[in-house]
Amino acid sequence: xxxxxxxxxxxxxxxxxxxxxxxxxxxxxxxxxxxxxxxxxxxxxxxxxxxxxxxxxxxxxxxxxxxxxxxxxxxxxxxxxxxxxxxxxxxxxxxxxxxxxxxxxxxxxxxxx
Amino acid sequence: xxxxxxxxxxxxxxxxxxxxxxxxxxxxxxxxxxxxxxxxxxxxxxxxxxxxxxxxxxxxxxxxxxxxxxxxxxxxxxxxxxxxxxxxxxxxxxxxxxxxxxxxxxxxxxxxxxx
Numbered sequence: 001x002x003x004x005x006x007x008x009x010x011x012x013x014x015x016x017x018x019x020x021x022x023x024x025x026x027x028x029x030x031x032x033x034x035x036x037x038x039x040x041x042x043x044x045x046x047x048x049x050x051x052x053x054x055x056x057x058x059x060x061x062x063x064x065x066x067x068x069x070x071x072x073x074x075x076x077x078x079x080x081x082x083x084x085x086x087x088x089x090x091x092x093x094x095x096x097x098x099x100x101x102x103x104x105x106x107x108x109x110x111x112x113x
Numbered sequence: 114x115x116x117x118x119x120x121x122x123x124x125x126x127x128x129x130x131x132x133x134x135x136x137x138x139x140x141x142x143x144x145x146x147x148x149x150x151x152x153x154x155x156x157x158x159x160x161x162x163x164x165x166x167x168x169x170x171x172x173x174x175x176x177x178x179x180x181x182x183x184x185x186x187x188x189x190x191x192x193x194x195x196x197x198x199x200x201x202x203x204x205x206x207x208x209x210x211x212x213x214x215x216x217x218x219x220x221x222x223x224x225x226x227x228x
Contacts, residue, residue, distance in 0.1 A: 032214045043117075043204055043219030044156065051214045089156060093214070098169030099144070101217055103156040 002027045006090045006104035013080055014112050021075040021107045023064075023090035031092040033057075033066050033073040034101070038087045047075075047088070085111045115139040119205050119220035127228055129194050134223045136188045136205030144208040145188045146217065147180065149173075149201040156204070162188065195227045 006023040013019060025031065032051045036044040048057030053068035062077045073090060087108045093101040118137045126132050138145055147159040160180055161168040167180065177193045188207075192199055202222045208215035 034216075036217075041221075043221045044206075044217075045219065046216045049214075049216065096169075098161060098167075099163070100158050100161050100169045100171075101146070102158050103148075105155045 002031070002092060002094055002096075002102055004090050004092055004102060004104035006088075006107055008105070009087075009108040010110055011107060012110045012112065015082055016079045017111075019075070019077040019080045019084075019109070021088055021090075021109070023073045023075065023104060025071050025073065025090075025092050027071075027092055027094050029094045029096060031094040033064075034091040034093065035062070035064055035073070035075050036089045036091055036103070038089065038106070040086075044089060080109070080111045082111045082113050085109055115218075117205055117207055117218050117220035119203075119223050121223055122221070123224040123226070125226045125228065126195055128197060132192045132195055132199075132225060134190045134192075134203050134205075134225070136190070136220060137186055138188055138205065138207030139209065139218055140186070142207035142209040142218070144168075144210075144215065145180075145182070146206040146208075147190045148204045148206065148219075150204065150222075151201045159190070192225075195225075197227050200225055200227045 034049045035047040037047045038044045048059045050057040050066035056065045064075045087106045089106045090104040120135045145162040160170040179191045204222045205220045206217040
């Protein structure tokens with residue numbers, strides 16, 4: 001089946017620290033991969049995406065590379081800010097006749113000043 | 114900037130009552146979804162909808178749930194007889210790009226509380 005596994009949180013970092021949130025997936029077929037972010041009291045919004053192997057998605061200093069050989073899509077940022085505090089969701093989308101996007105469990109990030 | 118809007122923002126209902134949650138997707142989008150999130154945790158897929166029919170649904174989406182696009186703008190989720198475990202935040206999403214590569218645009222959610 002299709003599933004997404006991401007590291008459990010919460011993750012607590014100091015401002016300007018390096019961030020990695022691990023994400024691995026299993027999929028039938030060839031998925032597209034996404035990172036979504038949810039700020040308190042809001043819906044999810046797309047952070048970045050990659051649609052084929054070795055693609056790197058990037059946005060707002062965040063980046064993730066689609067690694068088919070390790071079935072991974074780890075999120076990284078070189079220097080986090082307090083405003084990055086949010087819940088981050090790894091997701092995959094695959095067309096299996098129908099279509100759906102499924103999400104990992106989410107990783108809550110706290111960034112301290 | 115176009116956005117997905119959902120109503121109501123919060124609904125409280127008694128167990129066994131019917132609930133309809135409404136969504137207005139972005140106007141030129143063709144793919145529509147409902148998700149739910151319990152206590153700020155995992156975002157669970159319920160159903161996807163395209164070309165006026167269900168494309169895929171999850172095990173959660175049983176006979177108590179239905180979706181409809183009654184007038185070409187609204188997209189509704191009906192829960193026929195609510196249970197306590199239906200208490201959650203329900204998110205509508207839409208996409209303008211061909212699945213599966215398209216970005217989902219989410220509304221701000223409708224919080225359902227079943228007493």
